[in-house]
Amino acid sequence: METIRRLSTFPGLLLVVALAFFAVVAVAEEGDDDIADATQQGVDAAESVESQIADTVESPEKRLTPEEVEAGQEAFLDIAEVLKSPRCMNCHPAGNKPLQTDESRPHALAVSHESTEAGLECATCHREQNSEAWGVEGGPPGAPHWGLPPRDMPMVFEGRTPQQLCEQLKDPTMSGHEDLGEFLHHVKHDKLVHWGWEPGGDRTTPPLSYEEFVEASRIWVESGGVCPE
Ligand code: HEC
Numbered sequence: 638m639e640t641i642r643r644l645s646t647f648p649g650l651l652l653v654v655a656l657a658f659f660a661v662v663a664v665a666e667e668g669d670d671d672i673a674d675a676t677q678q679g680v681d682a683a684e685s686v687e688s689q690i691a692d693t694v695e696s697p698e699k700r701l702t703p704e705e706v707e708a709g710q711e712a713f714l715d716i717a718e719v720l721k722s723p724r725c726m727n728c729h730p731a732g733n734k735p736l737q738t739d740e741s742r743p744h745a746l747a748v749s750h751e752s753t754e755a756g757l758e759c760a761t762c763h764r765e766q767n768s769e770a771w772g773v774e775g776g777p778p779g780a781p782h783w784g785l786p787p788r789d790m791p792m793v794f795e796g797r798t799p800q801q802l803c804e805q806l807k808d809p810t811m812s813g814h815e816d817l818g819e820f821l822h823h824v825k826h827d828k829l830v831h832w833g834w835e836p837g838g839d840r841t842t843p844p845l846s847y848e849e850f851v852e853a854s855r856i857w858v859e860s861g862g863v864c865p866e
């Protein structure tokens with residue numbers, strides 16, 4: 638009799654156990670939901686921080702004081718003076734032919750991207766040092782990897798306003814670098830940039846000293862790349 642009563646309550650017990658089990662699962666699932674919620678909140682927060690960073694990079698004015706914006710813009714005007722100087726512009730022309738002399742005349746001998754492609758390397762005449770270093774006065778200037786910027790990324794300095802130069806340097810599709818740190822690296826280490834201050838012959842040097850140019854570049858990059866208006 639006793640056993641039968643126990644057995645008869647068995648399904649009841651089973652039900653209670655089953656309910657308890659589902660309750661635990663439900664709580665656990667709710668927990669999962671909480672975790673999912675929390676994760677989603679984390680993702681949202683991270684995305685919002687990311688978009689804030691993107692906003693700041695796209696429009697650095699947002700996080701800079703007016704004085705810092707002005708310092709960045711002034712630094713870029715100095716940079717532009719250098720880029721427009723014959724020592725830099727002669728290799729960064731609007732067309733596909735380099736320019737030469739302080740008057741930035743078209744290069745003699747019909748030298749261009751085409752002549753390089755036809756097999757006449759710039760380095761045939763432009764060696765790793767200025768010709769004075771070989772004892773030849775007034776000959777071709779020289780520095781390692783002498784050449785024009787690639788056709789698909791011409792980096793034009795000729796006929797550009799400071800504002801256009803600034804936008805060009807910031808645009809990865811036009812400058813070939815992912816961030817402005819690479820621009821600063823180029824300015825600090827590129828042999829062709831260094832050559833601008835040791836151009837040989839009676840060629841003038843850019844209007845800023847090399848140290849002033851690097852410093853202006855650093856200020857501009859640290860401003861996140863504010864452009865003059
Ligand atoms: C002999 C030609 C030549 C001269 C002179 C020259 N450049 Fe360039 N420049 C290049 C080439 C080629 C590139 C493409 C990248 C490379 O090959 O280094 C380039 C790329 C650049 C870039 C883009 C690289 C980056 O990551 O932002 C800057 C900026 C630049 N030059 C600045 C200058 C400045 C400033 C001067 C003058 C002080 C100068 N260049 C003089 C040939 C020249």
Ligand code: HEC
Nearest residue numbers: 723724727728735736737738748749759762776777784785
């Ligand atoms: C056949 C020889 C020869 C070849 C090839 C040649 N050059 Fe020149 N280049 C010269 C001579 C010589 C000068 C110096 C003339 C002068 O004093 O301006 C010169 C001057 C220059 C200057 C002027 C530098 C300055 O700021 O005054 C630039 C820039 C230049 N060459 C770029 C190039 C590039 C880029 C190539 C390849 C596409 C190239 N050259 C190919 C002979 C050559």
